[in-house]
Amino acid sequence: MSFAWAKPYEPKSPFMKWVDERLPVPRLVYGAVGGGYPVPRNLNFFWNFGFMAGFALMVQIITGIVLAMHYNSYAGAAFGSVERIMRDVNAGWLLRYVHQNGASFFFAVIYIHIFRGLYYGSYKAPREVVWMLGLVIYLLMMATAFMGYVLPWGQMSYWGAQVITGFFSAIPLVGEPIRVWLLGGYAPDQAALTRFFSLHYLLPFVIAGVTILKIWALHIPGSSNPTGVDVKDEKDTLPFHPFYTAKDGFGLGVALIIFSLFIFFWPYSLGHPDNYIEANPLVTPAHIVPEWYFWPFYAILRAFTVDFILPAKLWGVLAMFSSILLLFFLTWLDRSPIRSTSYRPVYKIFFWILVFDIALLGYLGVAHITPLTVALSQVAAAYYFAHFLIILPLVSKFEKPLPLPNSITESVLHGEKQESAPFGLAKTSPAVTAVE
Amino acid sequence: MVRIIGFFVGLGFVGVLLISLVVNGIDAIQNPSPHTAEEEFHLKPKNVAFTHEGMFGKYNREQLQRGFQVYKEVCAACHGMKFVSFYQLSDLGYNEAEVKAIANQWAIEVPDVNPETGEATTRKALPSDRFPSPYANETAARAANNNAYPPDLSLITEAREGGAEYIYSLLTGYQQQPAELLRKFPEAKTGQGLHYNPYFANLNIAMPPPLTADGQVTYADGTKSTVDQMAKDVSAFLMWTAEPTLENRHRAGWATLIFLTIATILAYLAYRNIWATAKREVSIRGPLEPAFRERMDEQKGERGIAG
Secondary structure, rough: OOOOOOOOOOOOOHHHHHHHHHOOOHHHHHHOOOOEEEEEOOHHHHHHHHHHHHHHHHHHHHHHHHHHHHHHOOOOOOHHHHHHHHHHHHHHHHHHHHHHHHHHHHHHHHHHHHHHHHHOOOOOOOOHHHHHHHHHHHHHHHHHHHHHHOOEEEEEHHHHHHHHHHHHHHHHOHHHHHHHHHOOOOOHHHHHOOOOHHHHHHHHHHHHHHHHHHHHHHOOOOOOOOOOOOOOOOEEEEHHHHHHHHHHHHHHHHHHHHHHHHHHHOOOOOOOOOHHHHOOOOOOOOOOOHHHHHHHHHHHHOOOOEEEOHHHHHHHEEEEEHHHHHHHHHHHHHOOOOOOOOHHHHHHHHHHHHHHHHHHHHHHHHHOOOOOHHHHHHHHHHHHHHHHHHHHHHHHOOOOOOOOOOHHHHHHOOOOOOOOOOOOOOOHHHHHHHHH | HHHHHHHHHHHHHHHHHHHHHHHHHHHHOOOOOOOOOOHOOOOOOOOOOOOOOOOOOOOOOOHHHHHHHHHHHHHOOOOOEEEHHHHHHHHOOOOOHHHHHHHHHHOOEEEEEEEOOOOEEEEOOOOOOOEEEOOHHHHHHHHOOOOOOOOHHHHHHOOOOOHHHHHHHHOOOOOOOOOHHHHHHHHOOOOOOOOEEEOOOOOEEEOOOOOOOOOOOOOOOOOOOHHHHHHHHHHHHHHHHHHOHHHHHHHHHHHHHHHHHHHHHHHHHHHHHHHHHHHHHOOOOOOOOOOHHHHHHHHHHHHOOOO
């Protein structure tokens, strides 16, 4: 795989040898997440979130498959079938709360993962394709989450579907026909609900497929690391198993504790009360708001209020889609060869402004509209675009980076004499010689 | 090329946003948005202590029974509960015979089909039936209620911001419209057939005050039925109807938390243990170090323990 010293799979039992010779799945697993994948030894806990995202996807798929056994996608019965799951299906409330809050868990993990990538320059060569596949997964997740939110057929489900499919009607000339075609009608109804259910069941498997591609692409250059310095030799790496499996296991435990607090003690805290009212096309909710993970984009959408050449709505929709699409071009927007922001004193300031800016956009996406929040969201949205499209290219041109460590090993040593070799690689370690 | 295009796209978005900012700013200064009565007089729900709150929350069965009594004698005249069945009342501590009797004596009959003629008819409720709505459909409900639609109560505490506390506040919040409100917003005067209630989103609710006098319901357990007490009891009951599995959820939550805490501590120790071999300077203490394992085996052999 990635590095010359990656260990090939050696079957430990005759049975595994027999399997490996006929269908080399054990070899594949060993090379992907076993001892055969060398990983930089200095990864911090921010590198746990990729594994956690994979775990969250599995949780969503498993709970989702069971929920689909009890869910009824007939518009007149969808809301009631969800209540039946909550009340009459054995442990149905647990399945549903895990799935519902699991979406939030998945997005929370993904957001930390994306900010990790932004801070440590994971989008830079040679990992551009890894980053882009990640963005594809993110877009698929957004589509999946949106369609899943429609399925309980509550008020927010219905009106959310109305608003989001309404984006397409902003496209000049063909917009309205496209919207009607997507919905299968002039407003969300049976046709929309059934197709959303079908796609909501399909897309997670597409996500799983893209995830496999992403891991494949990642294993060509290997994982990045907090210094951003390339791996130079065997000393810089540790085998994924047992070192990172152990670290991921601990990280997952902590994440699951936080996740279960939400599932068991605050299951509604991330939802909206209006979604416990059955969908009613004749009553518009006082405030239509999406789930929290869409708030920043909703704020960008709402920030465009003036018809300037194009209609305001079209500006909003264009800006909202651009805000994600521009991330595909990050590699070329940021010309600095330094990956880790820790060594970029000027960009670091802008990075943290961006984090604050997106958090502020999130708040403004859910806040009641007043002149002040509108003005704030315009400033915050302007910074978002300025950050990626104007500031980042300029900063990367003029910035003087801090000196980088010579190697990963040097960055971990902190003045210690020498470290022992990792488990299984100890061939010439003085410790071993002493024992012998 | 990407940077040049990006730069202009960025300028475009920033420019339009700044234009919007200026236009809106001028507009906001020239036409300040008027205050509304809702903004000034709407109140957040009162803070009430319920036993189901918190991580150890449990329902108070006696309170739920009292709340059910209020529902039966007051609310059920207009509100159904289409997701709650009579048999679920056994959760409140009623035995099978009592549940049967409650269903059988329910004032509203449930729709059915006459098995002989096939005509629509009604019959007495069974424990397997849901709590029926007194109205055949929404149109009938609106016709009977001055065009207001009494909502189904199965999920009401989940469907309103503030939950049970909101219901309590609403039930106890009816009052005269304040003179100050009428002075400031003469056009916001409560209309015909509406009732002023500062806890309701638009301040004017169509439902007439349902709990009007102390002693309106005579509690079977002898508790003094003040309006406050009845409102509290029925709010707790409606919390139960919205979430009958709450106690299960809390119990399962604690079991999960305890399990996960132990598992995470073990995972942490395993993590430290495994990484000891990678982080320590020179260590024979790392239990996974092959040389260390060999030496252990040797020692075992010397002491005659079969490896």
